[in-house]
Amino acid sequence: xxxxxxxxxxxxxxxxxxxxxxxxxxxxxxxxxxxxxxxxxxxxxxxxxxxxxxxxxxxxxxxxxxxxxxxxxxxxxxxxxxxxxxxxxxxxxxxx
Numbered sequence: 001x002x003x004x005x006x007x008x009x010x011x012x013x014x015x016x017x018x019x020x021x022x023x024x025x026x027x028x029x030x031x032x033x034x035x036x037x038x039x040x041x042x043x044x045x046x047x048x049x050x051x052x053x054x055x056x057x058x059x060x061x062x063x064x065x066x067x068x069x070x071x072x073x074x075x076x077x078x079x080x081x082x083x084x085x086x087x088x089x090x091x092x093x094x095x096x
Contacts, residue, residue: 001082002015003080004076004077004080004082006072006073006076008069008070008072008073008076009073009076009077010026010027010029010093011026011027012024012025012026013025013026013027029093029094029095030094030095031093031094031095032093032094033089033090033091033092033093033094034066034089034090034092034093034094035088035089035090035092037056037094038058038089040056041056041057041058042056042057042058043057043058066092070087070092074087
């Protein structure tokens with residue numbers, strides 16, 4: 001995984017296999033995962049009240065952009081002969 005270098009793939013920084021528990025260190029994704037991002041999102045035309053100021057507005061263009069970025073990352077993995085096996089919103093991250 002350390003050879004994977006693409007703007008839409010989280011970078012593996014280190015692996016610890018000397019003793020248990022084994023671990024992997026990835027670059028920090030301050031925006032969290034796509035699952036939480038989408039759960040906090042509202043359609044762009046929604047009006048907010050004071051309790052929903054932290055919500056994110058998403059347009060159709062935003063959703064298409066996210067889809068294209070995920071597809072580009074998966075295409076890169078395919079070209080590298082790497083099989084992800086667990087593509088899910090919880091495994092897609094936002095750099096912000």
